[in-house]
Amino acid sequence: MSGHSKWKNIQGRKNAQDAKRGKIFQKLAKEIYVAAKNGPDPEMNPSLRLVIDKAKAVNMPNDNIKRAIHKASGNQNAENYEEITYEGYGPGGAAIMVTALTDNKNRTASNVRVAFSRNGGNLGETGCVSYLFDRKGYLVIERENLDIDEDDMLLQAIEAGAEEMETSDEVFEIYTEPESFMEVKKNLENSGFTFVTAEITMVPQTYITLDEEQSDKMERLLDRLEDDDDVQNIYHNVEG
Template sequence: MAGHSKWANIKHKKGKQDAVRGKIFTKFGKALAVAAKEGGSDPEHNAKLRDIIAKAKVQNMPNDNIERAIKRGAGELDGSHYEEIVYEGYGPGGVAVIVEALTDNKNRTAGDIRHIFDKNGGNLGTSGCVSFLFDRKGQLMIERSHDIDEDELMMLALDAGAEDFVVEEEGYEIVTDPNEFGTVREALEKEDLSFISAEVAMIPTTETSLTPEDIKKMQKMLDMFDDHDDIQEVYHNWSMPEDME
């Protein structure tokens, strides 16, 4: 997998999130509520909740918002009940796309997602049609800094249980088994390290390049997914150019 694509994708995603911060917090609120409902409101005993809290804090979500969402999921506050659904399909040029959603209306969300695929030269597929092209991994991205000693960071990450440590021009990518993600993240946090991205993600094993015309369609598709309140995450195997904003 070309290293520059990951960083370009993060930069693109960050730009969108900065522009719609309130919408991002709403999406995290849903995810926190579902995690609390499924595994309890104590992050010490709910690894999924703990990881979502960490991810929300990377995006500077206020603690009050986080606590309210957790209480809502635990039944201490009124709120809607959401269901997790994963959709798979193909974008323009045959790009593999996975969409993770939280919804209180499956029919509405499925229809909206199908429309977004169709409108941008793609099509919604069946479960499993593209997921075999991805590996589920913990992924922590740290920007290069004069304050970070590369060798020390590598040893810290590997000693904590990381599977891989990748050095790239923009910074460092630390890859973990999903079950070890929280342990590795916490070990790095204790050293006052900050992340530009920290999540359990679907990482593509192969990538697809697009023509300029299909790039426009793919960008439009990703923007439409980002703007949809029910959609939490979108993963794809498009080899996004390094200069994408």
């Protein structure tokens, strides 16, 4: 993990995702709905609080957030979504993990399989690439207008309970163990920091680079997966 910027990959996809803002809101609404089924109060439901923070970070309207929570609170015609993880290989042997929330496993599996096969990849068995990733808490703090240097920020992060930090000109990227993520986030918030990203994610242990043709195919594969309403998150080990 050390020496690689996950933020660089996130920024690399930002323009493509900005064009799909409505779809992103739709997916977040589903995620909020699922989390809120375990309780509509974010103060008592850490999973809901986390996805609300994620929604606010991409400027999802408060009305959309409230509507998804309210929908989950009602019992009539309740929708049930199952979380499924797919694993496979992309162009150049890239390791890819896809998480989905679906009410139709056959539909989702078929769509994901087609996305892989038509864009230089293939869907694999469970466990085929997950061992190449570590589950981590991930917090990003923008450095603009922040009066703190790298050494002091690292000290603050470690004191808050963080495991590791990466620094670039734009951001501080802070990694935690999943179990301590909420505590680290709260400690840093209490110290006055805000985050542009705060999530539990999958971080590649190593990264690979692709040639131009492979990169084009990878872009098309990611676009196809992101267009699928059931797909929530995509993780891969291609250097941004």
